[in-house]
Amino acid sequence: MGYFYSSPRIKYTDVKSELNEQLLLRGLANNESKAIEAIYKDNFSIIQSFILNNNGSYDDASDIFQEAMIALYEKAQTDSFVLTSKINTYLYSICKRLWLKRLQQIGRYSNQVDSFEETIPIQEDLEMHEKRNAEFAIMERALNSLGEPCKSLLEGYYVKKMDMQALAKDFGYTNADNAKNQKYKCLMRLKKLFFAQYNIGE
């Protein structure tokens, strides 16, 4: 067990496809679903067959691929963003690393990674991704331990980007100011919870 089949990779050289990739990445950075879908469609199958060929399930495949998409998104959002490789090469490298790590975690993969060649240096990106993953988990945990209606109120405001008027109406506050007050109370609790975890993590 534990062979990593290398996948066929195509080397594009034409400018057109490069421009196209730039557009896709910009779209991804702006959370445009069209761009996300295009990248997803073009790359998922090859990652899926890689995961399936290496002791993974269909669920593992979508988990790993989506995590790699998030990593790519994070990279695309950085100010100094330069993608030195093709999107497919990048995603493939990330997925390989993520999957290898997952296999090691569950003890299914104990062999040395001799055959595991790195196509591009992604160590830094992965570290950044893991840090953000951890932060994400802390925030999620903090939100979940807030309890209602704080959790939904804050999610409505910060995640769904609803305005206070609509939130007040949704939650049944008599006016937006009351809702705003409540939001701040909740926010202070959330901050406390978040920083308690965050500082331990650091």
Place this chain on the structure above:
Amino acid sequence: MEDILILQSIERYLAGTMLPAEREYFDQLRNTTPEIDQMVVEHSMFLHQMDIYSSTRNLKHSLQEIHAKLIERGEVNEGGELSTKGRIIQLYNKYKRVTAIAAAVGGAIALVTSGLLIYLSPVNNAPIQELKREFEVVKRNQQYQGAKLNEVDSKLPKDALVTGGGSGFLIDGKGYIITNAHVLKGSAYANVVNSNHDEFEASIVYRDEVKDLAVLKIVDKDFIALKSLPYGLRKGDVDLGEEVFTLGYPRNDITYNKGDLSAKTGFNGDSTRWQLEMNANPGNSGGPVLDKNGDIIGVLSTREKQAEGVAFAIKSKNITHLIDELKENDAIQNIKIPVHSSIKKMDRASQIKEIQDCVFLVKAFNKK
């Protein structure tokens, strides 16, 4: 309560929604109060975290949605979970172009094929089949290469296109031949070949599609008129079970077939025909059907498709009627129908020897 006010101010400050004067005051407050400054930094950091959190959450949500959508459309396959709908959509998307082209090509081919079939095949859905023969000059030439009659070239014109063939027999020694009209169907010309493979040019004198009879006249200078014919034309009735035989050209060689009269009417009670229990083949059309005395009782013309060995012959009295009509129309006056058989008491082999010189292969053709 105060904390909330401070937090509100910090949020407004970080969001950049403060008025310039207010902002200036707040900046001063930050400078002079380290606690406030610390709170601003902390909150800024928190808001940044919140921002990342929300955008990542939104992205995760979109990824899930896209994944589900791609599965639905069949562009992503997760083994057994593949829905039929997705499969069909995927197949449709994948092959719609090909399908369209294939359908167009298929349609064109179908049209061409059916067109060709209609053009080339004899329209014959009837339960009875005409015993006309399809044959090719080339085939015949090949068959006779090196044979004893190779030196006799076909008298078909160079540009002849043979459309069909059958059999025929002399009704008058001067060269008048009776055959089926359907043998000549679609043809303007006809040549005849005797049992020795001698070919003679002939002209179509008359055809009666209703009776399915036609009269040819040998116009070839090589043809030697016969003073008399061995057979006669039987006028009276024929009894069931009478033994009958025919000579014809289902092949290029004259062929003998025998049988019995099995009914006095033809297919569906057609009173102009006899029904014969006889194996007849394409090419036998137009051949004479004779009784044991060597008298012609009819002209072999069709067979039943559904039943094996059932053939139909046009009754000989129709020949008489046809010739009478021709005489009335002043078309031909000098045809003399033979009445008496001169081969009555002979055995079959001897009868055939006499008769075969009077039975011809009819080749119908058109000029290109």
